[in-house]
Amino acid sequence: MDTTYLAEWANLLLRWLHLISGMAWIGASFYFMGLDQSLKPAKDGNPLIRGEQWAVHGGGFYHKQKFIAGPEKLPEKLHWSKWEAYWTWMSGFALFVLMYWFQASTYLIDPEVADLTPWEAIGISTAMLVAAWVMYDLLCRSRIGDDGQAMAIIGIIFLAVSSYIATSVFSGRGAYLQVGAMIGTIMAANVLMVIIPGQKKMVAAVAAGTPIDPKWGGWGKQRSVHNNYVTLPIIFLMISPHYPMFWQHPKAWLLLVAMALAGALVRQFFNLRHQGITLWDMWLAGAVVVAVVAVGIAPPKPPAVHGEAPRFAAVDAIMQARCVECHQPRPTNPAFAAAPKGVQLHTPARIQRQAQSWAAQVRTEAMPPNNSTGITAAERAQLLAWVAGGARRD
Ligand code: HEC
Structure with a gap:
């Protein structure tokens, strides 16, 4: 193994x-x-008892007493x-x-x-x-x-x-x-x-x-x-x-x-x-x-999409380059045996379906972890603009 x-x-x-x-x-x-x-003074006036509580729980009554200076004799079993x-x-x-x-x-x-x-x-x-x-x-x-x-x-x-x-x-x-x-x-x-x-x-x-x-x-x-x-x-x-x-x-x-x-x-x-x-x-x-x-810490409004939203092909290329070494069923990154958190981003349908969830990771820069795959600011902006523009695959 x-x-x-x-x-x-x-x-x-x-x-x-x-x-x-x-x-x-x-x-x-x-x-x-x-x-x-919630301890209340003991009713029976025993000076050793600092306070007591009555409780009902699990189908029975409990009577707890606190002996701050210890009981007179040590009980056989002490929890x-x-x-x-x-x-x-x-x-x-x-x-x-x-x-x-x-x-x-x-x-x-x-x-x-x-x-x-x-x-x-x-x-x-x-x-x-x-x-x-x-x-x-x-x-x-x-x-x-x-x-x-x-x-x-x-x-x-x-x-x-x-x-x-x-x-x-x-x-x-x-x-x-x-x-x-x-x-x-x-x-x-x-x-x-x-x-x-x-x-x-x-x-x-x-x-x-x-x-x-x-x-x-x-x-x-x-x-x-x-x-x-x-x-x-x-x-x-x-x-x-x-x-x-x-x-x-x-x-x-x-x-x-x-x-x-x-x-x-x-x-x-x-x-x-x-x-x-x-x-x-x-x-x-x-x-x-x-x-x-x-x-x-509320995030700023997503970047406005000027003109056309980026094409899916560009988004797919960024994903393949920056994310897929970890986020696929059999990651090529040796640190992972399976896709982390089950998140797979190796197919167009998955990229599209999970757009909102990965956008949050891309926006906060949580992903890629410590930017290990070297994603650029421009690529992040492209990914987010695609999501903001409706995450369309045509
Ligand atoms: C070096 C490996 C690696 C790369 C590259 C990587 N990730 Fe991750 N990803 C992880 C790990 C590890 C986690 C699980 C983090 C955790 O334990 O909370 C994760 C979790 C996630 C999650 C789920 C977060 C959650 O807590 O629900 C999403 C979404 C995600 N990554 C998207 C991306 C995107 C998008 C990219 C590319 C821009 C990317 N990841 C690149 C390793 C990677």
Whole structure:
């Protein structure tokens, strides 16, 4: 079996696993944040119980109680939430390596942004992943870490700087995924390096009957709150490869920050709502940011067709020269075993039928990837003029 075909399977299986474990992780994050925020003082006055919640779900009633200083005796079976996080990171990182590192010249490098060799790109990508965690972790451990508002502001600046750097060295698409990988790494490292070790200390103290130091739980709470605010932004980044209108834009870094901010605001709306505080302006602020982005990046009117629209023969010739090495059932480009995304553009009928969809890719310059086949501006204009003129084949 050839390696491109095997890589396709690795890609599918890793992506499948990544989505499943990511849903389990973020689902647990939503669940516990919501639970924490809706806890009510315990009715039976047990001083060990910080709060409790009654819920009905799946045909039964549940009674959840939070023991902030631990129960008197350690229960026989204690459920931990950590493998969702670890599997999400492992599968995501493996997928990132498979696509953005092994195929760096297709996905991570854009010679028009920076003419890097694959090893240089991988080196920068690694350095940014490590630096993000080290700097964030030091900040959390410093005095500033206790100030939620200061951390929110620093977080936005940190994101802006990271995405500015990433978009100055990588392809737009690669930059968005790089920033997503940095946030994901911080989230998973929070679980592995801080939340779980703190909880292990708590469990050991309960088992030994010694008092729990509140700071152990405090560390974990701080990091899970941070993780919670970036859940919506990171999902945006993970689906962003489908939307070149963001990362092909000259201000791609700013759009990233704006969309992340919108996600965090909406998340905050839900955090407060679970506490019984409904601030619609918080939700509205997120929606306004998205609306401003949408208006700001709206594409200009398609170029006016002067005189006759280009003939189909000219369009077909451009397609054959610039697109078909990848977009045919058996691509001649060795990086692909099958037409990417199933998009085939090797016959006149297919070119015509899919005119609107490929025009969007040509207009935003998402295709050809990093202009690997060297399409010219004049050829782009011709393709778009043909589509604007009614995409006729006569
Ligand atoms: C070097 C290979 C290559 C070349 C050349 C190429 N493409 Fe693509 N194309 C891809 C890949 C890879 C994807 C899938 C991108 C992804 O993973 O989102 C793709 C996706 C697409 C899609 C689907 C986008 C989506 O997300 O639904 C369209 C449409 C498209 N290409 C059109 C074109 C056109 C038009 C040209 C020529 C102007 C072209 N491509 C040239 C590799 C190529």
